Each structure stands twice: as structure tokens, then as C-alpha cells.
Amino acid sequence: MHFTINGTKYDADPDIRTSLLDLLREHLGLTGSKKGCDHGQCGACTVLVNGRRINSCLTLAVMHQDDEITTIEGIGTPDNLAPLQSAFVRHDGFQCGYCTPGQICSATGMLDEAKKGWPSHVSESLDGDIALSDEEIRERMSGNLCRCSAYPNIVDAIREIAGEDA
Amino acid sequence: MKTFDYSRADTPQDAVKGGAVGNTRFIAGGTNLLDLMKLQIETPERIVDISRLALNEVEAMDDGGLRIGAMVPNADLAAHPQVIKAYPVLSRALLAGASGQLRNKASTGGNFLQRTRCYYFYDTAVPCNKREPGSGCPAKEGFNRIHAILGTSDACIATHPSDMAVAMRALDTTLVTLKPDGDRRRISIHEFYRLPGDTPHIETVLEEGELITHVELPPAPAGKQAYRKVRDRASYAFALVSVAAIVAVDDGKIANASLAFGGLGPMPWRSEAAEAALIGKAPEREAFEAAADALLADAKGFGSNDFKIPLTRRTLIAVLRDLTEDAA
Numbered sequence: 001m002h003f004t005i006n007g008t009k010y011d012a013d014p015d016i017r018t019s020l021l022d023l024l025r026e027h028l029g030l031t032g033s034k035k036g037c038d039h040g041q042c043g044a045c046t047v048l049v050n051g052r053r054i055n056s057c058l059t060l061a062v063m064h065q066d067d068e069i070t071t072i073e074g075i076g077t078p079d080n081l082a083p084l085q086s087a088f089v090r091h092d093g094f095q096c097g098y099c100t101p102g103q104i105c106s107a108t109g110m111l112d113e114a115k116k117g118w119p120s121h122v123s124e125s126l127d128g129d130i131a132l133s134d135e136e137i138r139e140r141m142s143g144n145l146c147r148c149s150a151y152p153n154i155v156d157a158i159r160e161i162a163g164e165d166a
Numbered sequence: 167m168k169t170f171d172y173s174r175a176d177t178p179q180d181a182v183k184g185g186a187v188g189n190t191r192f193i194a195g196g197t198n199l200l201d202l203m204k205l206q207i208e209t210p211e212r213i214v215d216i217s218r219l220a221l222n223e224v225e226a227m228d229d230g231g232l233r234i235g236a237m238v239p240n241a242d243l244a245a246h247p248q249v250i251k252a253y254p255v256l257s258r259a260l261l262a263g264a265s266g267q268l269r270n271k272a273s274t275g276g277n278f279l280q281r282t283r284c285y286y287f288y289d290t291a292v293p294c295n296k297r298e299p300g301s302g303c304p305a306k307e308g309f310n311r312i313h314a315i316l317g318t319s320d321a322c323i324a325t326h327p328s329d330m331a332v333a334m335r336a337l338d339t340t341l342v343t344l345k346p347d348g349d350r351r352r353i354s355i356h357e358f359y360r361l362p363g364d365t366p367h368i369e370t371v372l373e374e375g376e377l378i379t380h381v382e383l384p385p386a387p388a389g390k391q392a393y394r395k396v397r398d399r400a401s402y403a404f405a406l407v408s409v410a411a412i413v414a415v416d417d418g419k420i421a422n423a424s425l426a427f428g429g430l431g432p433m434p435w436r437s438e439a440a441e442a443a444l445i446g447k448a449p450e451r452e453a454f455e456a457a458a459d460a461l462l463a464d465a466k467g468f469g470s471n472d473f474k475i476p477l478t479r480r481t482l483i484a485v486l487r488d489l490t491e492d493a494a
């Protein structure tokens with residue numbers, strides 16, 4: 001099977017049952033994406049597929065051979081952090097850090113959704129302007145759990161970047 | 167997970183050809199099927215990938231309705247300008263479900279067919295009539311806080327967990343399918359789901375290998391629309407009770423009412439009796455109470471879900487009050 005991840009081509013021959021998450025971690029050594037629950041309930045495995053955030057644990061690798069996949073490794077590097085990554089550092093948006101790659105991939109996709117004008121469950125109007133209030137950020141990020149409960153600082157970090165984008 | 171043969175379908179015709187062979191499952195978003203396959207609750211021998219089928223358009227129909235491809239993701243459908251404008255109850259129901267990541271993957275077709283979240287259905291160490299026909303139903307005497315109060319049977323008291331399908335039922339949706347023999351069917355959502363009876367493992371009228379290709383919404387109904395979901399967390403939790411309501415008030419009287427409910431039954435629930443109790447009445451407490459009485463006349467709790475009866479009553483009354491507030 002052939003994959004395009006963070007702009008790099010990879011060949012791999014995983015068992016047909018392999019999830020996209022296991023392909024990344026176990027076959028390609030891209031261990032930034034994390035496995036929390038393996039059932040779509042925690043968001044630790046969030047990656048971007050063709051720019052959209054998804055749970056990589058609930059999809060098969062074989063289904064994504066023609067896609068552009070972006071993982072946390074493709075969002076930024078230790079010497080060249082993406083703005084969201086530096087904001088998480090600045091605001092202390094983590095404790096153990098296990099949920100962080102998923103939070104950052106998810107927030108990247110979420111900011112894009114907001115830019116497209118997608119409403120959320122807490123949006124007063126379905127077709128109004130999207131202002132990313134704390135309430136909006138919390139709702140839109142509810143698919144990413146944090147066992148350390150760094151939520152207030154995660155919201156601070158995302159709010160800072162959302163403000164810059166606006 | 168049990169292993170399986172995998173193939174990707176390029177056309178709906180391809181898909182149904184593959185689907186016609188026994189013990190095959192279509193995979194769309196995979197968010198429910200893979201979850202269940204990991205636990206070996208679903209053990210298909212063959213998987214036909216329908217995720218690349220060209221069924222991802224939302225199109226206006228000549229009669230003023232809307233045709234939605236079965237592969238349209240829940241996220242895109244919720245944000246579609248025409249859905250927001252004419253069917254806000256559907257946008258609201260979709261946005262109340264799952265998470266941003268899941269809605270990006272979950273498909274319109276797959277959402278209708280997601281299976282129950284009954285804890286015993288998920289626990290392969292215990293019996294369950296839905297998972298293993300004839301083995302028993304531990305939920306009836308067990309933990310049944312999330313279970314049904316309407317439409318249950320001796321064999322099964324599970325609920326259908328979808329939010330989207332509740333709005334679809336209030337909107338009188340039609341499902342369009344393709345069968346392996348090439349025939350197309352149009353199935354009203356009111357006939358699509360089956361009550362559990364003594365075969366709770368059979369949940370819909372779909373035949374083996376039958377593919378949902380589209381969903382059609384009739385022209386926008388008159389009146390105001392709302393979806394209200396009551397759950398244990400503010401976000402990212404299934405409904406305990408939900409109400410999709412479309413109500414039109416004319417000249418101080420309720421002219422039209424369409425009410426569908428989640429969390430109450432084995433399928434998105436619709437109550438003609440509740441609707442009849444509203445029509446022609448002034449939009450006031452008395453009529454709302456009568457509608458709740460009609461809806462819940464046959465309701466039956468199983469212990470830990472008894473609370474759903476008063477909760478449903480209050481939620482329905484609150485939704486009806488909100489929808490008719492400035493019309494009274």
C-alpha cells in the first residue's frame with residue numbers, strides 16, 4: 001500500500017485490519033499521534049486527512065491510500081513550532097502531554113471549520129458570523145479529552161491563535 | 167478483530183454486487199462498524215468500501231425538496247446553506263451529535279444504521295438477543311438508565327442512538343436504495359425501521375446487499391423548527407431524551423405539528439396521537455400537556471430509566487412553549 005503523510009511518500013504492507021492510527025505508530029514510526037481509547041471517544045489519535053480532522057483509530061489504513069495525511073509531525077517540528085504549538089507552550093496547555101498532539105491537530109482542523117463559517121451546537125444562529133468565544137471553543141473541541149484537565153489553558157492557547165486568525 | 171477481504175467499490179452497482187454475497191458489510195465512515203468489529207460484535211467476512219462513491223452531493227430537487235447523497239458527511243450536511251435555511255432542525259440535530267472529528271467522517275447513510283449503545287450489547291461476555299438471538303436480555307433487570315420506554319419488547323429494550331435520524335423522521339424523509347438485482351426502492355423513514363418484537367437483531371427493512379444511495383427531504387415544512395437534546399454532559403454524549411419539533415401556528419391555533427423523539431424507543435419515535443392533540447388548539451400549556459399525555463400513554467420504565475417519562479414530558483412542553491412563544 002502507498003501513503004502520503006506530511007508530504008512524504010511511504011510504502012507499507014500492513015495487515016488489512018490495520019487502523020490508520022496503528023499504521024502511523026506501529027508501521028511508520030510516526031508516534032506523535034496517540035492511542036487513548038481506540039474507539040473514537042478521546043481524540044488523542046486526531047489527524048488531518050485532506051485537511052479535515054478525523055479520529056485515526058476509527059478508520060482503516062487501506063481506505064486512505066489516495067489521501068493527504070497530516071500528523072502532528074507535519075504540523076511543526078521542535079525547531080520550528082507551528083503557532084498553535086508555541087501557544088500551547090506559552091499557555092501551559094498540557095501537563096503530561098499525552099492528549100496534546102490530538103488537541104493541536106484537532107484545533108488546526110477546527111479553526112479551519114470556523115473560518116468556513118460552520119456553525120456549532122452552541123452557535124446562537126446557524127448562519128451568523130462565527131466568533132470563537134470560549135464557549136464555542138469548548139464545544140468545538142469536545143471530542144478531545146484531557147485526563148490532566150488542562151482545559152482552561154488549552155482554551156487560552158486556542159483563543160490566542162483564533163484571535164490572530166480573525 | 168476478525169480478518170476480512172477488502173474491496174473498494176467504484177460505482178453503486180459495484181457495491182451492491184459485492185454486498186449481495188453473504189456476511190458482507192459496506193463501510194462508509196467506519197465510525198460505528200469498526201468500533202463494533204474491534205469488539206467482535208460485528209464479524210463480517212467481506213468489507214466493501216463505499217467511501218469513494220460519487221454520492222456526496224446535496225442537490226435541490228424540482229419539487230422544492232432536497233436530495234442528499236448517502237456519503238455526505240454529517241459535518242457538511244449540518245453546515246449546508248440549504249439545510250440551514252430550510253431544515254434547521256436537521257442542522258441542529260447533527261450538531262448535537264458526536265464530536266467535530268466524528269461528524270467529519272460519519273456519513274448520512276451510516277448514521278441511520280448505527281447500532282444501539284446498550285452496555286450489554288457491547289459486552290460480549292454477557293447474553294444479548296440483539297447480538298446473539300435467543301440468548302436473553304440482561305438489560306431488562308439490569309442497568310437500563312439509557313434504555314427505551316416506548317416500543318420495547320420482551321426480547322429487547324434498546325434505543326436507537328441517532329440524533330440525525332430523529333430530525334429526519336420529523337421531516338418525513340424518504341430513503342432511496344439500490345438492490346443487488348438493480349432495482350431501486352424508495353422507503354419512507356416511517357417504514358424503514360422495525361420494532362424489535364422477537365427479532366431485535368433485525369433493525370430495518372433493508373435486504374442483504376441493499377445500498378442506501380440517497381435521502382430525500384420534502385419541501386421545507388411550514389412553521390418553526392427546533393431540536394432539543396438532554397444528556398449527561400453538555401457535549402459529546404448520546405441523548406437521554408431528544409425532541410425534534412416543527413410547529414406552525416396560524417390565527418392563534420396550531421395548524422401543523424410534527425414531533426419526533428430520540429432516546430425513547432428502538433427507532434426515532436413519532437407520535438401521531440401527540441400531534442393530533444395539538445392541531446387546532448391554542449398553543450398553551452393545556453394542549454402541550456395533552457400532547458405529552460398522548461405520547462406517553464403506553465410508556466413503560468424498567469427501573470433505572472423511569473425518570474425518562476417525566477423528563478420527556480417536561481422537555482416536550484418546554485420545546486413546544488419555545489416554538490410558539492411569540493405566536494400565541
Ligand SMILES: Cc1cc2nc3c(=O)[nH]c(=O)nc-3n(C[C@H](O)[C@H](O)[C@H](O)COP(=O)(O)OP(=O)(O)OC[C@H]3O[C@@H](n4cnc5c(N)ncnc54)[C@H](O)[C@@H]3O)c2cc1C
Pocket residue numbers: 039040041191192193194195196197198199200201216236262263264265268271272273274275276277278279280327328329330376377378379402403404405
Ligand atoms: C464516541 C462516539 C460518540 C458518538 N456520539 C453520537 C451522538 O451523540 N449522536 C449520534 O447520532 N451519533 C453519535 N455517534 C455515532 C455516529 O454518528 C455514527 O457512528 C455514524 O453516524 C455512523 O456513520 P458511518 O458513516 O461512520 O457508518 P459506518 O460505521 O461506516 O457504517 C455503519 C453501518 O451502516 C452500514 N452502511 C453505511 N452506509 C451505508 C449505505 N449507504 N447503505 C447501506 N448500508 C450502509 C454499514 O454497513 C454499517 O453496518 C457517536 C460515535 C462515537 C464513536
Ligand code: SF4
Pocket residue numbers: 282284285286287293294295296297302303304305306321322323324366
Ligand atoms: S436491550 Fe437489546 S441490545 Fe440491550 S441487552 Fe437487551 S437485547 Fe441486547
Ligand code: FES
Pocket residue numbers: 034035036037038039040041042043044045046055056057058
Ligand atoms: S484513540 Fe482514537 S479517539 Fe481515542
Ligand code: FES
Pocket residue numbers: 093094095096097098099100145146147148149150
Ligand atoms: S495533558 Fe495529560 S491528558 Fe491532556
